[in-house]
Amino acid sequence: MSYPLIELGNLAKFINGDRGKNYPSKDSFVQDGIPFINAGCLSDLWLLDKSNFNYISEESYGRLSSGKIQRNDILFCLRGSLGKFAVVRDDEKGALASSLVILRSNEKIHIEYLKHYLASHLCQTEINNYQNGAAQPNLSASDLKKFLIPLPPLEEQRRIASILDKADDIRQKRQQAIAKLDELLQATFIDMFGDPVSNPKKLKLKKLSEVGNISTGNTPSRADEDNYGDFIEWIKSDNLNHDYDIATQASEYLSEKGKQKGRVVPPGSILVTCIAGSLSCIGNLAIVDREVTFNQQINSITPNEDIQTEYLYYLLKVSKPIIQSFSTNSMKGMISKSTFSQIELPIAPSEQQLKFVDIFNKFFELKNKANKKLSELDNLFSALQQKAFNGTL
Numbered sequence: 193m194s195y196p197l198i199e200l201g202n203l204a205k206f207i208n209g210d211r212g213k214n215y216p217s218k219d220s221f222v223q224d225g226i227p228f229i230n231a232g233c234l235s236d237l238w239l240l241d242k243s244n245f246n247y248i249s250e251e252s253y254g255r256l257s258s259g260k261i262q263r264n265d266i267l268f269c270l271r272g273s274l275g276k277f278a279v280v281r282d283d284e285k286g287a288l289a290s291s292l293v294i295l296r297s298n299e300k301i302h303i304e305y306l307k308h309y310l311a312s313h314l315c316q317t318e319i320n321n322y323q324n325g326a327a328q329p330n331l332s333a334s335d336l337k338k339f340l341i342p343l344p345p346l347e348e349q350r351r352i353a354s355i356l357d358k359a360d361d362i363r364q365k366r367q368q369a370i371a372k373l374d375e376l377l378q379a380t381f382i383d384m385f386g387d388p389v390s391n392p393k394k395l396k397l398k399k400l401s402e403v404g405n406i407s408t409g410n411t412p413s414r415a416d417e418d419n420y421g422d423f424i425e426w427i428k429s430d431n432l433n434h435d436y437d438i439a440t441q442a443s444e445y446l447s448e449k450g451k452q453k454g455r456v457v458p459p460g461s462i463l464v465t466c467i468a469g470s471l472s473c474i475g476n477l478a479i480v481d482r483e484v485t486f487n488q489q490i491n492s493i494t495p496n497e498d499i500q501t502e503y504l505y506y507l508l509k510v511s512k513p514i515i516q517s518f519s520t521n522s523m524k525g526m527i528s529k530s531t532f533s534q535i536e537l538p539i540a541p542s543e544q545q546l547k548f549v550d551i552f553n554k555f556f557e558l559k560n561k562a563n564k565k566l567s568e569l570d571n572l573f574s575a576l577q578q579k580a581f582n583g584t585l
Contacts, residue, residue, distance in 0.1 A: 194342070194582065194583050195342035195343055195344045195581075195583055196342070196343055197340040197341065197342060197343070198300075198340065198341055198343045199337060199338055199339065199340060199341075200295075200336060200337055200338070200339040200340075200341055201336075201337030201338065202300070203297060203298060203300050203301040203306070203341065203343070204266075204295040204296055204297045204298060204301070204306070205294075205295075205296040205298065206293055206294070206295060206296075206333050206336070206337060207258060207259060207293065207294035207296060208258060208259060208290075208293055208294075208333060209256075209258060209259030209287065209288045209289060209290050209292065209293075210256040210257045210258045210259050210287075211290050212257070214252070214255040214256055214257070215290065216228055216248045216252050218471075220248060220249075220252055221246045221247060221248060222247050222248060222249050223247065224247055225247040225248050225249045225250065225252075225253070226247060226248050226249070226250060226252075226253040226285050226286060226287065227240075227242070227245040227246070227247060227284070227285070227286040227287070228245070228246045228247060228248045228286070228287055228288075228289065229245065229261070229267060229286055229287065229288045229289060229292065230244075230246070230288075230289035230291060230292065230469075230470035230471070230472065231269045231271070231272055231273050231276060231289070231291050231292065231469055231470045231472075231473070232244045232470040232471065232472020232473050233245055233278070233472065234267060234269060234273075234276045234277060234278040234292075235278060236367070236435070237364055237367070238277060238278055238279055238307060238311065239278050239279065239281065240267075240278045240280065240281075241278075244472045246471075248287070253285065253287055256287050259287050259288045259294065260285070260286070260287050261280050261285075261286040261287065261288065261294060262280065262283075262296065263280055263281070263282060263283050264279065264280060264281075264296075264297070264303050265279075265280045265294045265295065265296050266278070266279050266280075266294070266295040266296075266297070266303075266306065266307065266310065267280065267288055267292050267293075267294060267295075268292060268293050268294075268295055268310065268336065269291060269292055269469075270291060270292065270293055270330055270331045270332070270333065270336070271290075271291040271330040271331075271469045272291060272330075272429070272468060272469030272470070272473070273429075273430060273469070273473070274319050274323055274330070274331055275310070275315065275316060275319050277307075277310050277311075279303070279307055289470065291469045291470060293333045293336065300343070300346075301341075301343065301346075301349065302346055302349040302350050302353055304349075304350070304353035304354075304357065305349035305350070305352060305353045306341075307353070308352070308353055308356045308577065308580065309341050309342075309581070311577075312577045312580075312581060313574060313577065313578070314341075314342075314577075314581050315339065315341075318339040318340070319331060322335040322336075322338070322339075342581045342582070342583070344583070352580045352585055355576065355580070355585060356573075356576060356577065356580060359572070359573050359576050360573060362569060363566065363569045363570065363573055366562065366565060366566045366569060367435070367566065369562060370435060370559060370562045370563065370566065373555055373558060373559050373562065374434075374559075376555070377506070377551070377552065377555045378506075378509075378510060380548075380551060381506050381507075381510055381548065382510065384540075384544065384547070384548060385507075385538070385540050385544070385548075386538070387510075388507060388510060388511045388514060388537055388538050389511070389513060389514060391538045393538070395538035395539060395540055396538065396539055397536040397537065397538055397539070398536065398537065398539045399533060399534055399535065399536050400493060400532060400533055400534075400535050400536075400537065401533035401534070403493070403495060403496055403499045403504060403537075403539060404462075404493040404494050404495040404496055404499060404504065405493070405494045405496075406491060406492065406493050406529060406532060406533050407455050407457065407491070407492050407529070408455065408466075408488060408490070408491050408492075408529045409427075409454070409455045409485065409486035409487045409488050409489070409490045409491075409492070410453070410454060410455055410487065410488045411487050411488060412446060412450045412453040412454055413453075418447055418449050418450070419446060419447060419449060419450035419453060420444065420445065420446055420447055420450055421445060421446065421447030421448070421450065422445045422447075423445060423446060423447050423448045423450070423451055424445060424446050424448075424450075424451045424454075424456070424483065424484065424485055425441065425442035425445055425482070425484045425485065426442050426444045426445055426446050426450075426454065426484075426485050426486065426487065427439055427442050427463060427480070427484050427485065427486040427487070427490065428442065428443075428444070428486070428487050428489065428490075429465045429468060429473065429476065429487075429489045429490060431463075431478065432463055432464075432465055432476045432477055432478040432490070433476075433478065434476060435563070436478065436563065437478060437479055437505070437556060437559070438478060438479055438480070438481050439463060439478040439479065439480050439481075439484070440478075442484070446485055450485075451485060454485035454486075455485055455486060455492070456483060456484070456485050457480060457483070457484060457485075457486070457492045457494055458483055458494060459480060459481050459482055459483060460479070460480075460481075460494065460495065460501045461479070461480050461492050461493065461494040461495075461501075462477055462478070462479055462480075462492065462493050462494075462495070462501065462504060462505050462508060463477060463478055463479075463480060463484075463486055463490050463491075463492050464476070464477040464490065464491050464492070464493065464508060464515070464532070465477065465489060465490055465525075466489065466490065466491045466525075466526070466527040466528075466529075466532055467488065467489040467490075467525065467526050467527070468489065468525040468526075469525075470525060471516055471519055471525045472516075472525075473525060474512075474515060474516045474519045474525035474526075474527065475508070475511075475512035475515040475516050477505065477508055477509060478505075479501060479502075479505050491527070491529055491532045493508075498542055499539070499545070500542075500545040500546060500548075500549050502548070502549045502552040502553070502556075503540065503545040503548050503549060503552075506548070506552060507537055507538075507539075508537075511537055514535065514537065515527070515532075515535060518531050518532070518535055
């Protein structure tokens with residue numbers, strides 16, 4: 193059975209944030225107040241990650257004319273991490289940053305069914321059709337309204353959503369197990385070397401330029417189609433996924449000609465997001481285990497011979513607050529190559545680095561096995577999604 197295709201704009205109200213003079217600046221954030229939500233607050237579990245909230249005062253919130261959230265709103269990212277979203281599950285106040293839009297569903301669509309559509313490959317295909325292809329891809333709310341969603345009767349929507357929810361619950365439990373491994377490894381690192389922010393073990397501080405070669409990526413001209421092809425991966429910030437220590441496979445490749453105009457780094461290099469639509473994405477990173485090119489949102493560091501890649505990677509990972517403190521450009525994030533190069537971090541002696549590498553490799557093996565199982569579950573879930581939206585579930 194096939195379902196009628198309905199434009200998303202007929203199934204939900206679209207609400208942008210207040211982008212006028214009352215838009216909060218980074219300097220107006222307060223320690224405790226009303227959440228001001230950006231793309232970094234949208235977790236991979238389609239929920240709000242409160243640990244990444246910024247806060248504004250009641251007065252600032254009161255001056256906003258739009259973009260105030262309600263329970264069961266869906267917050268959808270239009271810039272940078274296109275398609276990332278979260279469902280608001282409580283009645284707490286909150287307002288959204290300009291990179292997001294609120295989808296407030298009407299009586300024609302079940303909120304959980306809409307959630308699963310937005311997480312589907314069907315929606316991703318629509319995003320690929322409409323995104324502008326810039327270094328930081330973006331989508332307009334007016335284009336999002338044109339997305340076509342298969343719409344069965346409400347009772348069927350509820351049935352489909354219930355099946356997909358149960359399948360997704362299994363995936364989420366696997367993701368939580370992987371997160372526990374990360375937490376344990378981080379605790380081990382801190383126990384061995386201390387918190388890099390306070391440096392209680394008084395390790396020697398070194399600039400990043402002293403521990404490796406640093407470069408910034410770029411985007412070869414799209415006006416010349418011959419720059420793009422299938423010769424070498426072109427990594428973007430989305431490939432620096434915190435669920436994986438190794439950069440995920442790129443969705444776009446450069447040609448042999450494009451490689452000559454790109455930035456190339458060897459295996460064992462570390463890629464760090466230094467330009468992003470939200471501050472919380474600054475400092476996202478991954479190791480590359482193959483030669484790659486990368487875009488200008490990313491700085492790379494190729495460690496010197498006396499610096500272990502795995503040690504430096506994890507040092508940068510736990511030093512994310514330090515890296516973010518060097519970011520400029522208001523609530524967006526930006527760290528130039530020169531600023532990145534000057535960041536100082538405590539560096540452990542070589543023999544201690546090697547001890548951590550042994551521990552890291554053991555955790556990496558466990559995490560890799562867990563991620564392979566998660567990948568199998570993802571494939572099964574995708575198959576269920578496909579059946580759900582083509583009317584055969």
